[in-house]
Amino acid sequence: MARQLFVFVVHGPILTLVFGSAQAQHAALSRLECFYESKEYANTYLNLDAALRARICRGYEAFNLPIDAVSSWLKAMEDAQRDSSDQETTPWWHSFCNAEEIELLDTLFELESRPSYLISSLVHHADVALAHERLHALYHLSQAYRQLLASIWDDIPRNIRNTIEYDLKLRGYKEAVYQDEFGAYLGITTTPGTRRGDPVLEFGNKSTEVCRDVRKTLLHRIPDFWCTDVGIDEASMQLSTAFLQEAKESLASAHKPNHTASLVKGKDRRMKK
Incomplete structure (x- = not known):
């Protein structure tokens, strides 16, 4: 089967x-x-x-x-x-x-x-998870979004940035993805009823005010990056x-994975949105 x-x-x-x-x-x-x-x-x-x-x-x-x-x-x-x-x-x-x-x-x-x-x-x-992952896609696809995050990152007070960097390091991220992850945590679009907490608290109380300002900027700018650089309305991607x-x-009804089983081709997995 x-x-x-x-x-x-x-x-x-x-x-x-x-x-x-x-x-x-x-x-x-x-x-x-x-x-x-x-x-x-x-x-x-x-x-x-x-x-x-x-x-x-x-x-x-x-x-x-x-x-x-x-x-x-x-x-x-x-x-x-x-x-x-x-x-x-x-x-x-x-x-x-x-x-x-x-x-x-x-x-x-x-x-x-x-x-x-x-x-x-x-x-x-x-x-929740896909809202975060979509911002990683945007980081890859939009140079303007990458540039905005780089500018924001450089403007964060050094002591606050040290706190955020330390937090990201503890989570196992390498330095090369700090700005990408920072944007994905703070720029996420949340909807009522999800398990996601307030994103501005993501990196602790010490950085809350900075994160609040960053989040406000990201929520304002990100929809334009999707439309201009990717050609998609962000809302249309929400499942x-x-x-x-x-x-x-x-x-x-899917069976548990069996790594040694031979694959039998199943029915089309594409679903209408």
């Missing part, structure tokens, strides 16, 4: 995946995420056994990465596994991926459109309650 691991929707350059279980999401995306931006293993190919031993991306509730990273990862895989590749297998990388990765890669290769950025979350808190409910129901 085929397993449905995720549902997806494409908004312009952004591919959004919604998973039914943390295990399936981790199995599908952890090696890609690790290759893309891990502190220890960025641009290093880890085979399945090595990734398991390294305990990569533990506790992740959402993922984001440019889709170009998939091609780079596959090239690194090909170089590392060249001598052991089974030429009879089509495609060749099926021999070196788990079932969840194969399902993800098959989806990417079959898409009629060509999105350039991937974000994902678990279905039970997709509204509706009906979409998420349908996703919950369709994913609820």
